[in-house]
Amino acid sequence: MVKKTVVVGMSGGVDSSVSAYLLKKDGYDVIGLFMQNWQSEPGEVCTSEIDFKDASLVCDKLDIPLHRANFSQEYWDNVFEEFLSEHKNGRTPNPDILCNREIKFKSFLKYAFTIGADYIATGHYASIKMSEIGPMLCRAKDLKKDQTYFLHEVRSSEFEKCIFPLSNLYKDEVRKIAKDIDLSVSNKKDSVGICFIGERNLKDFLGRFIDLEKGKILDEFGNNIGTHNGATLFTKGQRQGLNIGGIKNKQDLPWYVFDKDINKNEVHVCQGVDNELLFDSGLKMKKINWINEFNFEYPKTALLQVRHQHKPVKCTIVKESNKYNIKFEEKIRAVASGQSAVFYDNNVCLGGGIITETY
Structure with a gap:
């Protein structure tokens, strides 16, 4: 019987690494694929190179080949430009959702088939259930780590050739497997920040692409109580970065953003975590x-x-x-x-x- 080939998206993290191990253990012919989707500026710490080295170490340990593909142009055109456009218009986009739709389940899928894939796999916490109307996206066993929210714009047809090896595992079980087989990434922390760009100071990062101007912070009565560095940096419910405190005749309660006017470059705030305006x-x-x-x-x-x-x-x-x-x-x-x-x-x-x- 001919082995089926699975191309695994290797991020250099513990989830994709254990996914590759489990697939090989289940008898698949496994190929790793590392995606580079962001070009770092000169002088920046290149996190993608660190992640690629981690992915390489894992693939060497598992004795599977590792390919490297550069989707940075596709990422810029189909993910990052939309991310910037939404911010310019005062909205709060989620780049992980765009990234899954455009890169991990489109560009990656196409590339994987050119190197012999029968299926692709990722380290997402999600599951696929077959039905009369096609594969259905379902929550993972580990509800705390479930990532179906980020996958909702992927088409059903793209799930037909997809495997989620971690669907029935809890995160602590995944880390235990990594430790048991002595993977170098077993204790590596989970990635956070903008998809494929990493942890950044949002003000400094967006300021390279969007003109940010200081503006007024207004309370619910229209009183000017502070200054911000760009209304687009704030989202509803946000507390961090307001730097408001010690205002006369105000309660000693934290302030939260409840609205913003991107045209006037104003941020509107209220006091109290349970304020009705939120x-x-x-x-x-x-x-x-x-x-x-x-x-x-x-x-x-x-x-x-x-x-x-x-x-x-x-x-x-x-x-x-x-x-x-x-x-x-x-x-x-x-x-x-x-x-x-x-x-x-x-x-x-x-x-x-x-x-x-x-x-």
Whole structure:
């Protein structure tokens, strides 16, 4: 029997490394692929080179070949420019979602087939369930690490050739496997920050691409109580970076962003983590990307998630002439335009879209 070939996206982290090990253990012919998707500036610490060395060490240990592909142009054109455009317009984009749609399940998929892949695999915490309408994206066993929120814009057809080896494992089990087989990355911390760009100071980084100007910070009554370095740097519910304190006749409570006016370059803030101004009853979106071809009738009830690891809330989806109106069963804190609203039926991820308005 001919072995099936799986190309694994090797990031240099513990999740993709253990994924490659498990696939080889299961009898697949495994090939590693490291994706370079960002060109570092001269003088910058090149995290991709560090990650590539880690991926190389793992592949040597597992005795599997490692390819390297440069998708930096595709990343710039299809992910980063949209990321910048959203920020310029005062919205809060999620580059991980764009990156999965455009790079990990498009550019990577195409490249993998040119080097002999029957399937691709990644270290995502998610699972695939086959059904009459095709493969369905479902939550992972480890709900704390579940990443289906970031995968909701990937098409069902692209999941047909995809394997998620970590679907039934908890993160601590993954690290234990890595330690048991003596992988060099067993204690490497999880990556955070902008997808493929890494941990950055957002102000300094965005300032290289967007003109940031100082502006007013206003309280809910319109009083000027501070100065910010660029309204686009702030999102609803944010506390960090405001540098407000010791204001006469104000309570000694933390301040939070509840709105911003990108045209006037103003940030609006209120006091108290549970301030009513931070909560919304619903949202609107222009389109919903349904992963599968569902024949829904509207209004439709579903579970709604507005952030990674956000507790799902029941909602009603109402289809209007040229948009969708999503009504929450209970108010949700800090829902921001530009973020993604993702819908679930129990553990099945149905799809989602970009929030254009909240109310």
